[in-house]
Amino acid sequence: MDGPQSLRPAGSIVIDIENITKNYVMGEETVHALRGVTLQIRRNEYLAVMGPSGSGKSTLMNMLGCLDTPTSGRYEFNGRSVADMDDDELAAIRNREIGFVFQTFNLLPRATSLRNVELPLIYAGMDRESREERAAQALTDVGLGDRIQHKPNELSGGQRQRVAIARALVNNPSIILADEPTGNLDSKTGEEIMALLEDLYQRGNTIILVTHERDIATHARRTIHLRDGLIEMDQPGFVPQLDAVIAS
């Protein structure tokens, strides 16, 4: 994809996490969801985060997506410390740097594809004309150029996820954070979505995939396994012939 991010030197560190922890107080009990995670994610990586439920996978995803801040530890996003940002600063980071793709698509039901994709640009303060142009382009990029004026209930599941991906892409974020993106799709459609993500990766995007399905995780070039709030394993992807790409 064209955009400012393609000007950045390849392989620069986007996410730099050092020894972060996250505790939740639930009644009398304190849950240690993350117990000290250290992780670096570079530009144009394709990373899968795996782990059983309760492993801290969701918590880590919330951290990576700047939806939540860690209890302790260092977290820098493109060199900026995120750990102690307030709600609105985090919202700005999410708006500019992170494209979310959710398992349940999370489209606004009464808005057309175009309006849905436009949303991050509204929050970014872009004028209407540029907004519509960029949103339409993003929809075309995911193969929905002819579904611009359709509402979510007029689209298939796969098409809805494509709209969501277009929405994630439209603001040229530094990372695309996909949380079980195929969880609500049949396997054939799921494969199509994975192909689209692969395509985005090939075009230079950084993709973080959160999943519990091995098959899905095999698309990534690097896989992290979480267990009990710690990284159990951080290994190059399941596809041996592409290992070289990540190493560079």
Place this chain on the structure above:
Amino acid sequence: MKRFVYELEESWRIAYAQMRSNMTRSTLTALGVIIGIIAVTLMGTAVNGIGVGFDKSMSVLGDDVLYVTQWPWKPVDDWWNYRDRKRIQTEYAETINRLITAAPNSNLVVAVPTSSLMRSIRYGGNAVDNVFTLGTTSDFTVTSTIEPKEGRFFNEIESREGAQVVIIGYDVADALFPSESPIDKFVMINGQLFKVIGVNSRQGTFLGLFSWDSMVAIPLIAFNKYFSSKSASDLRPGGSNTESDVRVKVKDKTKLLEAKDELIGIMRRVRALQPEQKDDFSINEQQAFKSTLDPVKNTIAIAGLFITGLSLFVGAIGIMNITFVSVKERTKEIGTRKALGARRRTILLQFLIESTALCLLGGFIGLVLAYFLCFGIGKAFPSFPIQFSFGLVVASMIVSVLTGLVSGFAPAWTASRLDPVTALRYE
């Protein structure tokens, strides 16, 4: 700033889509506001109308006329001090007029005596009881603002010779002469025939305050000749007594106080009071009357608006409730928006606009309905004072917006503070 405008625009669009997709719910909720706004608006028009009605009734008194009376036009605690005052004599008018003419640069124009009694009046088979019957002189036209609809007031000659002529009010004419012109017809008042020479134009009644519509006027000399001796019915408790006063026209109504002082001086001479004696008469003007009635008017206004305001309050609670429901239902959407970069303010704004849009819609519909209701009431009861004004439109729109903001604030605030992680997980 630009972002704020775009967010605002987006919020309106969402609010519109939201209302359209929840038609029944929105309509029912807006109904509360509609009823509230109708109630408040109608009350507003009534309060307006009461003001106008007061002023209209008051205008009979004239704002440039001083009234010399035994009792002051205001409630008194020491009524016994007034009860034993000498009555006001109609003859004072002549003395006052002489003194006015003699005085250079007098602020007074002319004094007019009036006496009044309740009398029955009859024409053919039609009769009206308890008509306010006024005896006065031809100078009365100077102090009165009322215009004759037909005919004329009696002239100086008729006045001086006590001619048996009468000017009747609109309602009296209506009752006695339902299908013919009263002019030159003879009516029977207290067993005497009087020729109708004039009919006053309609003034309208208001809260039973004095109205020309139910009065008749005859020359004072004729009045004294036929009515002054008290009949048995007048002496009964609750029966009417002859009430006399003198009204004095003022030259320049901006110098009302000076005129009043002058008149007090004249009256003290008429009554031959020593300097150490207190006034044994009262000088009244329209304003004094108004200032006693204004608190009444204001109390009606405040009480009325408060009570009708309650119905608007109930409507506001409905809006608040539905906005809370909306926030709850769309928790996940709020989470999504936050994930996409919506800040707290954005979410707050969005729900505030939704509640405000509902209230504005309700307010607008309510206003339109209230307008037609006003129109209908005005047509059905012409005497009912009702006054629809542009100010009222603006005021009720402002009230609608404020209602929306106030009732939407708590739910919108809740929404804006939602934790994005929790909100996204909400099902």
